[in-house]
Amino acid sequence: xxxxxxxxxxxxxxxxxxxxxxxxxxxxxxxxxxxxxxxxxxxxxxxxxxxxxxxxxxxxxxxxxxxxxxxxxxxxxxxxxxxxxxxxxxxxxxxxxxxxxxxxxxx
Numbered sequence: 408x409x410x411x412x413x414x415x416x417x418x419x420x421x422x423x424x425x426x427x428x429x430x431x432x433x434x435x436x437x438x439x440x441x442x443x444x445x446x447x448x449x450x451x452x453x454x455x456x457x458x459x460x461x462x463x464x465x466x467x468x469x470x471x472x473x474x475x476x477x478x479x480x481x482x483x484x485x486x487x488x489x490x491x492x493x494x495x496x497x498x499x500x501x502x503x504x505x506x507x508x509x510x511x512x513x514x
Contacts, residue, residue, distance in 0.1 A: 409433045409448035409513050412441065412466075414459040415478070420498075424451055424478070427505050438462065449512050450475045451505075454487040463490050474512040478505065
């Protein structure tokens with residue numbers, strides 16, 4: 408079971424992402440739920456959120472190999488590409504696509 412950090416600004420979408428993560432057998436965690444010495448195994452990010460993009464960039468500097476899945480309403484841009492996400496899903500996407508991206512990222 409992996410701890411997956413979800414950085415999604417919309418509460419209803421976050422609840423859906425948490426459900427998919429749990430269904431895949433993993434533990435979803437939120438922005439304030441990790442202590443400074445804990446490392447998530449994966450991050451799911453809405454890069455259209457400036458706050459989320461900044462948090463991901465900070466994590467990327469600390470953990471170069473942290474896999475990031477972008478799940479966004481906007482297509483990739485320079486800032487999101489700089490994170491080198493393992494997958495980029497455009498909303499709306501099928502939940503199975505997210506499940507497959509999670510499985511691939513954690514291999």
